[in-house]
Amino acid sequence: MGKTLMKGNEAIARAAILSGIDAYFGYPITPQNEIPEYLSKLMFEAGKVFVQAESEVAAINMVYGAAAAGFRTMTSSSSPGIALKQEGITYLCGAELPAVVVSVMRGGPGLGSITPSQGDYNQATRGGGNGDYHVIVFAPETIQETIDIMKEAFDIADYYRNPVMILVDGMIGQMMETVDLTKPVKKRFLPEKDWAANGTSRHSKRNVVNSLYIESDILEAHNLALKKKYDKVVINDTRYELINMEDPDYVIVAFGTMSRICRSAIEMLAEKKIRVGIIRPISLWPFPNVAFENLDAPHLKGILDVEMNLGQMLTDVLVANNGKYPVGFFGRAGGVVPEPEEVVDAILHFKNRVVK
Amino acid sequence: MGKTLMKGNEAIARAAILSGIDAYFGYPITPQNEIPEYLSKLMFEAGKVFVQAESEVAAINMVYGAAAAGFRTMTSSSSPGIALKQEGITYLCGAELPAVVVSVMRGGPGLGSITPSQGDYNQATRGGGNGDYHVIVFAPETIQETIDIMKEAFDIADYYRNPVMILVDGMIGQMMETVDLTKPVKKRFLPEKDWAANGTSRHSKRNVVNSLYIESDILEAHNLALKKKYDKVVINDTRYELINMEDPDYVIVAFGTMSRICRSAIEMLAEKKIRVGIIRPISLWPFPNVAFENLDAPHLKGILDVEMNLGQMLTDVLVANNGKYPVGFFGRAGGVVPEPEEVVDAILHFKNRVVK
């Protein structure tokens, strides 16, 4: 098929179809409305299920139902809409059900604005659901990367029997880029879903899918089994990109759209003979601690966390760094997208930015 | 009135009444059902509003409405029920509305169990709502402390115009202790709520309460104003208790019910000539970083985070410690309450517990 010019939200929809999605359930909210709009047409043409549900709560519970029956399913929403899905997401984790949740961030808190933002880092990585659980969160930087991760996300969800979140901002959703939908991605061996509650015609026993464990010791055993699975995700599916990391003076940590802007900023800084590398987390959970542990940078003066929020990833950066280097922060909030010059300036005046 | 023997959930209800609460909105879930049950009677007797809403989502939005009209209002729930309230909580924060949310944790994720747990630390401190916001979270250790904090919580909420969460586990809700409901608490000067949307009879202008800011720069200004407020909370209302902290060999970090068990453990350890102190965070957000920064402990071999979950507070402990001392973790999950002996053992074999 080759290269095509495509909007991010359309790419997400098309990549879902290419991933063999069986059912989509959602409820409208700007700036992700093109995803359900495209899917309402594409799913119909593909003979699959598309439901615009009564509410976000209804949609995520339909995802739960379809996933429990063994189907590939997804939902998508934006900031307050994702907030409403937190109960459903923790249920999916507790019941070990695969599903893909696309979150297109807008300004917050509350209704906030409809402009692009990274203000839902905490929401994505710490949830708001209850209990010890993790959602696997990927934050792509380009539309091509969004497509590639989408295509892999359903497999990863099935592989671990855990929800996977694709976290982008409105900018990625709305911009157009030339993409190749056919680019091959890593394939995994996926066994039959013999746990699915899809009738007894395929299994001799009646499968039950639930997240309720009345006995504390049985629930603890379940929690420890989940933890073991999460440890496996940390080892196998932590993802990040190292950019310009040969002997840097400074290291920027940035994800998604923000890292694109930082790429421009470090070129500007290179002209000023300041070498700045970027650690770009692709998986936000698991966070790439390993990239910080492996840091071999004799001239490193500090690490600058750059975000389109007021410092939500800072906690993870500080934990990963664990006191080794000075850590600073620069960010803009409320849906304001920083200019590369502002990032340059933050590096030039790093001392004013130091947090710890 | 003097001292009375009272169950935790009843104490929460009675303290709410003593705080001049105008309206309660909730939906049933174990193990917090005695709170609405008591309040349904107490509120009625006091001529106040009690509504068992259609759902958790409805309840938190009624809290929003009543708070916007200037009333003292609260809701209560447990783990998955709190998950459903995340959208409403971020709306309260965005619109700067005071309210008290009581969260009585049970085992998770998902439906989990109904036994006591601390598995909702992330849920309480990082929400799941969208955007840059904070809920002020207090985690009392005894029923008396629960009463005292409840009585102060409404004032704090009003003072900062921000929701305050009281985070306890089912054990505190269910146990009985001798308490003094009349113990005086700190009083604050609280101005008239001239921002309340309660008609034009009291104000010349028509007040509007909202969390929507369409323009990015205006939303950013709002975010920065919120941040300034949160900084003020960090300075004025970070709370913690230091226990046995004179020249300790080890420091335990524990909150709520868990710290009571650790008090027993450090007595057992004292018999073994091992001096162990406890940093007990009372406010979980803001986390008492200051207690770690001020640590002056020449013989300190390490810090042990002890929780009734799989290590959710660890991030905050690691950030606060920032690489200064070795940090270890011990926890039980799924609603299992650890014995003091297990904590003793974890200190005795601290090396096996080290995380970073």
Add this chain to the structure above:
Amino acid sequence: MGKTLMKGNEAIARAAILSGIDAYFGYPITPQNEIPEYLSKLMFEAGKVFVQAESEVAAINMVYGAAAAGFRTMTSSSSPGIALKQEGITYLCGAELPAVVVSVMRGGPGLGSITPSQGDYNQATRGGGNGDYHVIVFAPETIQETIDIMKEAFDIADYYRNPVMILVDGMIGQMMETVDLTKPVKKRFLPEKDWAANGTSRHSKRNVVNSLYIESDILEAHNLALKKKYDKVVINDTRYELINMEDPDYVIVAFGTMSRICRSAIEMLAEKKIRVGIIRPISLWPFPNVAFENLDAPHLKGILDVEMNLGQMLTDVLVANNGKYPVGFFGRAGGVVPEPEEVVDAILHFKNRVVK
């Protein structure tokens, strides 16, 4: 207090207060919004409960709950909003709970228009709830009559333990008339609500309020007991007004706003020496069959049913008449209010109007 100029919706709200209402639950819909708007203020001032619920379904179920606990409660809505309440209304009837439902009709079907209409006659008198039940429906003609019936409605509801509906159209809601709120209405002896589920402090036994009767013979006995009650309502509380009924040439049947217009029409007809009487049903259920049975009109040429709909009351008129006189119909639909001249014309050409 004497006479005051007042809008119909305000009068409804004030009459509710005068009736000792304890709680109001509703959800906004034009053209009845002034009722909750006034009550939100009046209930607050009176120290009573006002809740704007999450939906019409939530509101009617809150009415159910409050009524079950022995409180005087009401809701109000308009056409599609009343449709959503049908399940709740049949539950109230089945569980024999008193409540007042104010229905302010707008054009239909579906969303229709927001102009006045009488298109919900079937909805009011035949419900849409399931099973053998009746709501007592009053359709006042003036604001004064609305006030008087409202004031009596709560007593009637309590007396029969059955919901009472006040059915008006948007015109009565919006117009202003001089009224006397203090006009005395019939008082009934109302025993204590010893059936109310309001705790065991007042009763030795635990009251249960329900509409579920699993055994058919027990449910049939319940149905027959309800029927006996409904028969009592027919005998004691069928209401109608006879206007100009001495030896009429024609009789008009009209209710609510429509009968006001017909009053003008019969004056115009009197000038043409045509004597026309009006049977004005005040209670729509029970329908005033007795007024038709007692008809002693030797020159009567026919009965003309006049409605602001396409003939919904016609069934009841035909049943009441039972073939005795020719019956005709004239009506306008869609929120169009007929002119008196149109009614005059319909009488003058009665033959063209005959249905049966």
Add this chain to the structure above:
Amino acid sequence: MGKTLMKGNEAIARAAILSGIDAYFGYPITPQNEIPEYLSKLMFEAGKVFVQAESEVAAINMVYGAAAAGFRTMTSSSSPGIALKQEGITYLCGAELPAVVVSVMRGGPGLGSITPSQGDYNQATRGGGNGDYHVIVFAPETIQETIDIMKEAFDIADYYRNPVMILVDGMIGQMMETVDLTKPVKKRFLPEKDWAANGTSRHSKRNVVNSLYIESDILEAHNLALKKKYDKVVINDTRYELINMEDPDYVIVAFGTMSRICRSAIEMLAEKKIRVGIIRPISLWPFPNVAFENLDAPHLKGILDVEMNLGQMLTDVLVANNGKYPVGFFGRAGGVVPEPEEVVDAILHFKNRVVK
């Protein structure tokens, strides 16, 4: 395929599939649960859409959405569940959307019982939705007739662009009979749905489906157009069966399961030399007035309305008879199914049964 033994609820599901249904939306309630249960499997196998919605309200609104997009769609429920759908049904009528609603009656009012009943005659024929609208209601007597009507119902709905209700009681749903699924039914010419809101790929203009008409005169024109359509239904699709109607002494009016019992009763009465005919309405709306108008029965002593309720069809029988013959009523309520002997007895003592 020939004859098969089949349960009524299964037959309904299979007939829906044979009718080319595209989408089913429902919510569980006894005694119709086998319909969604069968359909969840059959729809899946047929590659069609099956959604168990969040509530009855959600389900009927999904029907609205799918019907507006031009799909063949249905829902099913039982008594209180149908009550919750009344708003959606009036919207379907107002927006002229085709859909099939299967109502399996249980005892009422409210929760009532789960035994068979005909207590929802008013609910089916007078709705509870608002405005001047009609649902076309068919009440089959046997499983074979249920199948045949189901197969025709989707065509009728499409032909008139109006919802069609299939009204049965739990007995028909639960009993088994030998049926022929392939029996041919009347086919109609159905034009393309060029009004469907299914995108602009098939139409040049953008279709809008709505029931809102802000201007009264436009809404009235819409009401009159609907009335014209309903008149057409009366003429073309009024259905009834005349049984044993040659010179009867008495005529029974009975529908659905009740008419089966009356068939036995008239055989017993024939042995006593009493000739009793049955007018069996198959369409409840439109009611077969014509069968009464055409009555040529010189020895007829009276008409006995027999129902499994307390006389809801009586109004329509009285209107149809219009005073011509004495009319009596016999019925059982609460889910009690009368014995043929009781019907025989009611005829033998007709005088005690006379109502008007």
